[in-house]
Amino acid sequence: MKYFTVSAHKGDYTVFFDTGFTFFNSIKQKKGIWIVDRAVSRLYEELFDDIDPNDIIFVDVSEELKTLEGATMLYRQLEKKKMKRHTPLISVGGGITQDITGFVAATWYRGVPWFYVPTTLLAQADSCIGSKTSLNFDSFKNLLGTFYSPQEVFISTKFLDSLDPKDVYSGFGEIIKLQLIKAQEHGDFQTVTDKLNMGKQADGLLQLIYDSLLVKKEYIEEDEFDFGKRKLLNYGHCFGHALESVSAFTIPHGLAVVIGVLFANIIALKRKKISQEFFETLITEVLLPHIHMDVLEMQESFYGADALFQKMKKDKKRSGDGMALVLPKKDFKLELVQDISMEELQYGCRELEKVLL
Numbered sequence: 001m002k003y004f005t006v007s008a009h010k011g012d013y014t015v016f017f018d019t020g021f022t023f024f025n026s027i028k029q030k031k032g033i034w035i036v037d038r039a040v041s042r043l044y045e046e047l048f049d050d051i052d053p054n055d056i057i058f059v060d061v062s063e064e065l066k067t068l069e070g071a072t073m074l075y076r077q078l079e080k081k082k083m084k085r086h087t088p089l090i091s092v093g094g095g096i097t098q099d100i101t102g103f104v105a106a107t108w109y110r111g112v113p114w115f116y117v118p119t120t121l122l123a124q125a126d127s128c129i130g131s132k133t134s135l136n137f138d139s140f141k142n143l144l145g146t147f148y149s150p151q152e153v154f155i156s157t158k159f160l161d162s163l164d165p166k167d168v169y170s171g172f173g174e175i176i177k178l179q180l181i182k183a184q185e186h187g188d189f190q191t192v193t194d195k196l197n198m199g200k201q202a203d204g205l206l207q208l209i210y211d212s213l214l215v216k217k218e219y220i221e222e223d224e225f226d227f228g229k230r231k232l233l234n235y236g237h238c239f240g241h242a243l244e245s246v247s248a249f250t251i252p253h254g255l256a257v258v259i260g261v262l263f264a265n266i267i268a269l270k271r272k273k274i275s276q277e278f279f280e281t282l283i284t285e286v287l288l289p290h291i292h293m294d295v296l297e298m299q300e301s302f303y304g305a306d307a308l309f310q311k312m313k314k315d316k317k318r319s320g321d322g323m324a325l326v327l328p329k330k331d332f333k334l335e336l337v338q339d340i341s342m343e344e345l346q347y348g349c350r351e352l353e354k355v356l357l
């Protein structure tokens, strides 16, 4: 089985890669309390049927689960189960199940061990490493959280067979962002389309997931706590998070990120940081084919700069009066800027609407 190890302040952890479910037996030996996405448990009943029902908590997944109320609901269930100090939590599901389990693991008894089995493409190719656990607060995305990595991560592409196309597209969104970040280091954009095509073949997907995580690994190991280099991983996120919130989370995270990457390039073009030719190649060859407007229920109100501004104001990366955005500059190297004005936001929203129409 393929694997690699990630260095983190809480201890190094290993990520295992497989195309089947043989690893599940070794997870069962960990004698933990399971927190499982109910939809996944129904689709893969056979994986859970020999686990004591007292050791499983099923969760109904939505962004509302990733809140203090969702965490309180889990604390109450753990209390009832008389969970011990060293009993691990075992999380099975997508990024939402990961975020809520990680947050509860970080805070219950001031921290218990946890293991993670990501079941969506987004979670497998991106969120499963990096130590971040996040909760939404009021209508603000990922405002609360901790850095608390799992002990081990087990990835199986077999889970992806049952994913809704919207969630496959969403996973590709984060993959595109990571592959673009890699490409900007070498200035070679052909590799991005080659890699994405490889991932569309059944036997290439595991390799694409592995390669995408390797890109993220380099950034999080150098800057786990997000003080410098890691901020560049937020390419597409500053605008993407705001758009997700404004859409009341009807736009899936990864697709909001690709739209956010497009928005960042619109602003970079306006600031003359990138050429018109580069802008057009990027959107026609990489971004637009992966936005899938047919599954997005975009409404005119989502392009409203005032509502987006209210959300972008709360961005954790914002340190000045303007809005924060990760922008490509000359040679497509990325940089975090803090001076996006309301006029630029309004301009960007108008241009975005034209491109996506």
Ligand SMILES: NC(=O)c1ccc[n+]([C@@H]2O[C@H](COP(=O)([O-])OP(=O)(O)OC[C@H]3O[C@@H](n4cnc5c(N)ncnc54)[C@H](O)[C@@H]3O)[C@@H](O)[C@H]2O)c1
Pocket: 037, 039, 040, 043, 061, 062, 063, 066, 093, 094, 095, 096, 097, 098, 099, 119, 120, 121, 122, 123, 126, 127, 128, 129, 130, 132, 133, 134, 142, 159, 160, 162, 163, 164, 167, 170, 252, 253, 254
């Ligand atoms: N902690 C981090 O570093 C980090 C990074 C990126 C994103 N995130 C968070 O991750 C969340 C998005 O994650 P996601 O896209 O995985 O969403 P998700 O967990 O909501 O899963 C998407 C949908 O897929 C279903 N599902 C899960 N596995 C399935 C399977 N194998 N087959 C069929 N259906 C399945 C879920 O029930 C849900 O309906 C966002 O809240 C985002 O903020 C966290």
